[in-house]
Amino acid sequence: MSLGVSRAAEQRSGAWLGTVLALGSSVAVGSAIAATTALTTFPIMTGQAIRYGIAAALLAACFRRQLPRVDLSQLARIIVLGATGLAGFNICLVLALRRVDAGVAGAVIGAVPVVLALFGPLVAGRSPSVRALAAAAIVTTGAVVVQWSGSADDPIGLLLAAGALAGECAFSLVAIPLVRDIGAKATATYAATAGAVLCGIVALASELPTLRLPTAAESMAIGYLAVAASAGAFTLWYAALDRIPVETAGAFAGVVPVCALLTGVLLGVSESSPLRFAGAAIVGAGVVFAARGARRPRPPD
Template identity: 40%
Template sequence: MTLASLVIGVSFVASSLLTHFPVWGGQAIRFTAAALVLGALCGRRWRLVRTWPAGVWLRITGLAVTGMLGYNVAIITAERTAEPAVPGAIVGCAPLAVALLSPLMQARSPAARGLAAAGLVVLGTYIVQGFGRTDGSGLGWSAVALACEVTFTLLAAPVLRLTGPLLASACASGIAGLLAGATALAVEGTTWLRIPQAPEAAALAWQAVAATAIGFLFWCRGIDQVGAERSALFLGLIPLSAAATAPLVGTGHLSAAQLVGCLLVAGGVALGMSRTPGSCDPAPQEPPPS
């Protein structure tokens, strides 16, 4: 989860190199390339997809639409009229939203310790990110990104127990690539077929291999192992990674307040992860034999 958060956070810097590249075309290239990388790693696991019921494919499509396409397009669109801190701060509320919604979906009350941990992460994220200038469009698309992230986390936990993280990541990437390609042809025509410039190609390569093939796979593995509530706490590490990377490319600096925010996020993650499995997400049940 930590590694996934770090590479996804760096992808925010990579996205700044793609402001002049067609949005949907870039997503099509990114996710198609990631699907090819992940698909090569699946090997004989591909035989298992024949046993999946339609409901599993529907959930995987939901992962592609929310956690891949919806989230990334919403972030890119929000940053056209808002400073990057705005979507970062709003998406930073995801741990608290998951801590509230996940127990309710399982007909149980949210744990006080889980809410406290999520609250520390959200507070630390706001201190690190701040809240920049925006307009109604920026706020709206930032809220869409938050909804996509929360929906993805809640959808992923049950389906990963049946499919495994690797196959789910490969299939979701393939579906996202197909949907983005079709949308690019409909919305952007053939303009997205142009050859990317060197910085754009480097950014797309990073997003495809590091942020998607590695980051998405590790994120899914984390959700599968620790559950939705505790995995959502690691979302607070993403803006920390972005804030730490920005000075390296000359687009920002770390302040004392941001360091305090980092400590709050780390404390929230430690508090949430220190709980016993019984006090967080219930242990996954094995699927009945076929």
């Protein structure tokens, strides 16, 4: 009996830590979005390549003794992760924003919790949870309320936004086996490295004529994105996936637009409204609902 109680307590503690890590990652990403306003005139893919490159260097320096060698199948998965979850996501998002309002693109990408709640368990060989799907639906509804603006009358723009959604989901789904095999720290380091290389290739192919050194403000923004939204957020997110189910972690993706809204309002770059704050409250309710489910320990053997 005592062994069962101890195991239950350990699972409960791990679930709590996982939710805190997922929340921390989402807060880091959301608070960093405002920094991108300083990069509107800087070559986009070049900025992403520099951002991921700095993050990869920081992570490699911090975890140099904890980075195992990978086999060919793991290397292939890392490349797919970089191509979809980092480079692919950014390419689709940039192209989508040229055709649809940022709020529309954000609302589409806000469906991340639902996609992860549905496909995350399937990837792990489990059936989707009704509770997780319900929590994801609540979070997504709130995220759409927070982000929605403009009209969605461009099918190609919506398709590109859906591509960004797929890339955002791949950032978690493709990484799950890597987190299990090589650990969260190595997964974060190798993902940032792959993102830097692939974004750099795209930048050289598409932005070579416009390449330039960043200004002081742009350098600060890139540095913040590299440290907070890349090195820090990647490590926290993958550490969370090592402790809680991906569908539970996915609910915290809804925190990103809420933090972006709050940070933007504080910095004077976003408009607030009662409706948007109501959406933030809906997101909060969904996240709490998901987190309460995560705290339930598995029955002891």
